[in-house]
Amino acid sequence: MTETAEQILVVDDARDIREPLGQYLKKQGFRVRLAASAAEARGIVETARIGLVVLDVMMPGEDGLSLCRWLVARGGPPVILLTAMADETDRIVGLELGADDYVTKPFNPRELLARVRAVLRRAPPSAPTLDATPRRFAGWTHDPAARACGTTTGARPN
Structure with missing residues (x-):
């Protein structure tokens, strides 16, 4: 696994x-973050550079379709x-909301991996995240x- 591996x-x-x-995707060379809820996922997306989201639709609280809509609206990673x-x-409905693919459970991990790739x-x-902090020098x-x-x-200066 390299630092350039997608997260x-x-x-x-x-x-x-x-x-x-998560373990399977790590073995395939990806960096992986895990979230048990949409709220937890929002926090991760706000602070980490995520290349792709694999998202369950039926979750307690906020469902995956709502989170998908939020990700798409903010120009977030593919879903x-x-x-x-x-x-x-x-x-x-899922594809029209902006999801890039749709896989049903039970699923074959190798097929999901092919779809991720x-x-x-x-x-x-x-795009890389740049530090916008003003700098003073000389x-x-x-x-x-x-x-x-x-x-x-x-x-x-002129």
């Missing part, structure tokens, strides 16, 4: 699915819905957020 977030309230799937809901209408191949690389200030550079007295 996958597995969100499922069922520990007996979440943990073995593969992983659910026991196998009805054609459920698949269509396929979605990651299609997804644009995630009488100058650089403010990345404002895209400005000037003297510490406020005067701008």
